[in-house]
Amino acid sequence: MAEAKVLEKSLFDSKIDIPQKILENAGGMDGKYNENISLASHIVNTTLLGLNIYAYEKLVLKSERIDDKEVSILTASLVLHDVNKYINEKHDWDRDENDEEVLDKYFEDDDFGVKTLFNQIDEDIEDYKDNILFLIQRTEINDRSQDTRGLSTDFRHLIDYCRLGDSVASRITNQGLDSGAEKLESHYSGLDFDNVRHLKFDAIQQPILNRSIISTVKEIIEEEEDNVVLGSSSDEVLYLGEEMERADLKEVVKEELPKNVSERYEFKPKIGWNATDYGVLEEVGLELEDKKKILAEEFGQDLLKDGSAGVEGFENIPEEFRELLPSLIKKIYIDGDSEFENNTSQERFDEIKNEKGNQKVKLHFIADLLDRWPESQEEAKLIQENYKEELEEDLTPDVNGFETVIDRFFGEKDIEIVGKEDQCFVCGRKAEKQYQKGQNAFYSTQSFSRRVAPSGSWSDYKKICPVCNLEYALLAYECNQRDVSPGSDVEVAYFYFDDFIGDVKLYVDSVSEALEDEDADLDDPDAVRDLWAPQFHIQPFYIGDKNHRMRRVREVMEKLNDFGMKAILGKAFTRFETHNNIFYDEKPIRVQKNLGFDVVDDYSDLERPLAFFDIIGSIAAGKNMSNPYIQLDNDDFVEMADFMVVNNEKMILNEDLRSYFESYRGEEFMEMQKIAENGFKLFGKQFNSKHKKTKIFRETIDALLISKSQGLSEQNLRTHVYGQVKSSAEREDYAGKVTEEQVENFVDSIIEYLKENNLYELKKLSDWENALTNSYYYAYENILGGDQK
Numbered sequence: 091m092a093e094a095k096v097l098e099k100s101l102f103d104s105k106i107d108i109p110q111k112i113l114e115n116a117g118g119m120d121g122k123y124n125e126n127i128s129l130a131s132h133i134v135n136t137t138l139l140g141l142n143i144y145a146y147e148k149l150v151l152k153s154e155r156i157d158d159k160e161v162s163i164l165t166a167s168l169v170l171h172d173v174n175k176y177i178n179e180k181h182d183w184d185r186d187e188n189d190e191e192v193l194d195k196y197f198e199d200d201d202f203g204v205k206t207l208f209n210q211i212d213e214d215i216e217d218y219k220d221n222i223l224f225l226i227q228r229t230e231i232n233d234r235s236q237d238t239r240g241l242s243t244d245f246r247h248l249i250d251y252c253r254l255g256d257s258v259a260s261r262i263t264n265q266g267l268d269s270g271a272e273k274l275e276s277h278y279s280g281l282d283f284d285n286v287r288h289l290k291f292d293a294i295q296q297p298i299l300n301r302s303i304i305s306t307v308k309e310i311i312e313e314e315e316d317n318v319v320l321g322s323s324s325d326e327v328l329y330l331g332e333e334m335e336r337a338d339l340k341e342v343v344k345e346e347l348p349k350n351v352s353e354r355y356e357f358k359p360k361i362g363w364n365a366t367d368y369g370v371l372e373e374v375g376l377e378l379e380d381k382k383k384i385l386a387e388e389f390g391q392d393l394l395k396d397g398s399a400g401v402e403g404f405e406n407i408p409e410e411f412r413e414l415l416p417s418l419i420k421k422i423y424i425d426g427d428s429e430f431e432n433n434t435s436q437e438r439f440d441e442i443k444n445e446k447g448n449q450k451v452k453l454h455f456i457a458d459l460l461d462r463w464p465e466s467q468e469e470a471k472l473i474q475e476n477y478k479e480e481l482e483e484d485l486t487p488d489v490n491g492f493e494t495v496i497d498r499f500f501g502e503k504d505i506e507i508v509g510k511e512d513q514c515f516v517c518g519r520k521a522e523k524q525y526q527k528g529q530n531a532f533y534s535t536q537s538f539s540r541r542v543a544p545s546g547s548w549s550d551y552k553k554i555c556p557v558c559n560l561e562y563a564l565l566a567y568e569c570n571q572r573d574v575s576p577g578s579d580v581e582v583a584y585f586y587f588d589d590f591i592g593d594v595k596l597y598v599d600s601v602s603e604a605l606e607d608e609d610a611d612l613d614d615p616d617a618v619r620d621l622w623a624p625q626f627h628i629q630p631f632y633i634g635d636k637n638h639r640m641r642r643v644r645e646v647m648e649k650l651n652d653f654g655m656k657a658i659l660g661k662a663f664t665r666f667e668t669h670n671n672i673f674y675d676e677k678p679i680r681v682q683k684n685l686g687f688d689v690v691d692d693y694s695d696l697e698r699p700l701a702f703f704d705i706i707g708s709i710a711a712g713k714n715m716s717n718p719y720i721q722l723d724n725d726d727f728v729e730m731a732d733f734m735v736v737n738n739e740k741m742i743l744n745e746d747l748r749s750y751f752e753s754y755r756g757e758e759f760m761e762m763q764k765i766a767e768n769g770f771k772l773f774g775k776q777f778n779s780k781h782k783k784t785k786i787f788r789e790t791i792d793a794l795l796i797s798k799s800q801g802l803s804e805q806n807l808r809t810h811v812y813g814q815v816k817s818s819a820e821r822e823d824y825a826g827k828v829t830e831e832q833v834e835n836f837v838d839s840i841i842e843y844l845k846e847n848n849l850y851e852l853k854k855l856s857d858w859e860n861a862l863t864n865s866y867y868y869a870y871e872n873i874l875g876g877d878q879k
């Protein structure tokens with residue numbers, strides 16, 4: 091389907107950047123129907139569905155060529171099908187329909203880069219705006235279409251793809267894949283076609299393997315000439331085309347998955363001068379020769395070329411020697427065998443052992459063989475002959491992790507129930523192998539897990555099944571790629587757009603690198619294609635301390651806002667499950683929960699945490715503050731204003747801070763402003779120090795404290811405080827115009843504030859005096875600041 095590449099160019103060519111611009115500009119906006127799906131996500135999904143369906147009909151059903159102009163118009167109409175929603179959000183308009191005015195407003199900036207579609211084919215978009223509007227207005231049946239009612243257009247036949255794209259995408263989001271499939275079925279049954287295929291699988295617990303299998307399934311389906319994949323969730327695939335036998339599909343997946351995974355991931359043995367073993371190589375279903383090669387390369391590089399344990403690095407390792415290395419490793423390291431048939435070998439080994447000791451002899455002996463190469467050739471060959479068979483036996487897995495996981499994904503008939511002592515500590519399935527990962531492990535080797543009852547002795551290791559062991563290796567690889575050392579302090583962030591993602595792979599002939607490359611740097615706009623291709627992204631990250639974790643939460647939330655994705659944060663090695671919330675933290679820390687930053691429902695709710703983090707970041711900036719993000723465990727007005735005054739008073743008139751208070755702490759802030767206004771009326775405008783500006787407030791609090799400590803009744807207390815405040819104000823007020831009313835208003839508003847905020851008692855008042863004074867100072871300055879403008 092070489093022709094279909096035209097389509098790829100129209101949407102996912104990095105020179106055009108349309109998806110990137112959609113994500114950038116509409117990423118942080120709530121979707122039209124579903125607030126927990128970004129508008130960007132809905133637009134891209136709709137566009138992909140519409141284009142995929144179009145491509146299928148054009149190329150498969152009609153065997154026609156794809157017309158550049160037609161594709162540009164269709165793409166533009168799909169991208170702009172919710173343009174009113176976008177314009178409403180961007181310009182604070184309120185349009186229910188897509189009319190000419192909305193479209194003109196959009197084209198003032200052309201944020202999604204639609205014009206480039208036409209520039210690329212040397213056409214002027216002005217000639218097609220009417221057609222685009224015509225199609226947009228007919229995408230939703232309820233759109234009023236007056237503007238274009240009289241228009242005669244050559245593109246009427248594109249209406250179906252606009253409607254199908256939008257309605258299938260919306261149905262899937264709201265009601266699941268079944269509902270989207272039904273919509274398509276009713277469309278095609280009207281045309282007498284039986285071509286809608288909806289495949290269902292069992293999602294598996296190991297996320298990276300799950301994602302790799304679903305990509306492999308899509309790739310296999312797509313290889314059939316008459317099939318077009320529309321999209322997938324993590325356990326469903328929707329495509330148009332020929333039905334495939336499930337058993338056949340499964341067989342091909344078994345062939346292809348190990349290839350795909352090993353193309354993308356490197357499987358490494360565990361190499362150390364004192365201990366070397368096969369690591370995950372023992373378990374993965376790779377070709378034997380490949381495994382030997384990997385083992386030799388890694389050992390040769392890490393220990394012989396780089397040198398270790400007193401062995402000087404070798405500049406060169408001859409190929410013949412390299413080929414013998416796996417057998418040497420088997421004899422010396424795996425079996426710990428120190429008996430040799432060849433006399434020279436035996437003598438050398440014993441000599442080195444006497445000199446270097448029991449441990450170092452292993453590496454030094456192998457290095458000695460290399461040193462004496464090629465004279466040592468016969469000795470080494472003899473070892474190879476003796477160990478070749480056993481080595482190959484070792485490297486052939488008893489249970490193939492790939493096959494096991496594919497069986498699970500395709501739905502095993504019988505699931506073997508096993509006793510606790512034979513369970514995988516991660517997934518609970520049958521496990522034979524002990525879990526031994528040494529120091530750097532996501533779970534420590536010897537501590538007991540929740541699945542293994544702590545009844546055994548300390549020598550009881552956990553067990554791990556071949557599938558989890560495979561997943562472990564994949565996750566460890568992802569970690570190493572990011573310089574994150576596998577350990578119990580590693581967490582992962584799953585980024586994804588929606589449960590269902592429209593397929594971008596249609597337009598590529600061979601295996602798309604982007605599809606297998608989940609590494610896509612989210613900061614790189616050219617990687618948007620990569621961003622969209624996998625079912626979800628997994629980013630392991632190291633957690634240093636609580637502040638570090640909060641910083642990570644901030645970064646993740648910023649990405650969500652930038653790209654319109656959703657994210658789940660949690661422990662490494664957990665199942666990927668989509669959520670209704672756009673942000674979901676499986677193990678939030680206390681401060682996060684108090685702030686309400688553990689779960690975020692939709693994109694508009696993302697604004698508060700992002701603004702909070704920005705403000706805290708600004709306050710901390712240049713102040714050398716360690717742990718800024720865990721200093722405040724709530725964003726109450728008094729505490730936040732106090733925090734700013736104490737740490738960075740320069741922020742006192744900061745617009746973002748004021749707008750934060752106005753948006754999220756409106757009531758408290760307004761009440762404190764009222765107090766400040768009363769203080770201002772009573773005490774006049776003070777230009778000098780903070781001390782002077784807050785003097786009357788502090789004295790009021792002091793007077794309240796004294797009255798309270800004397801146990802005065804409410805009436806006597808007020809009388810006493812009025813008196814104190816009045817005389818204090820009179821001392822300062824040069825014009826001498828202090829009235830009883832001003833005093834009472836001021837004092838009463840303070841008392842009211844304290845009562846409402848549960849601070850009107852001796853202990854609390856004395857604890858909070860400074861913070862209250864600082865927040866008064868904040869409000870006072872903001873009145874003055876506003877006054878001076």
Ligand SMILES: [Zn+2]
Pocket residue numbers: 514515516517518519554555556557558559
């Ligand atoms: Zn397991």
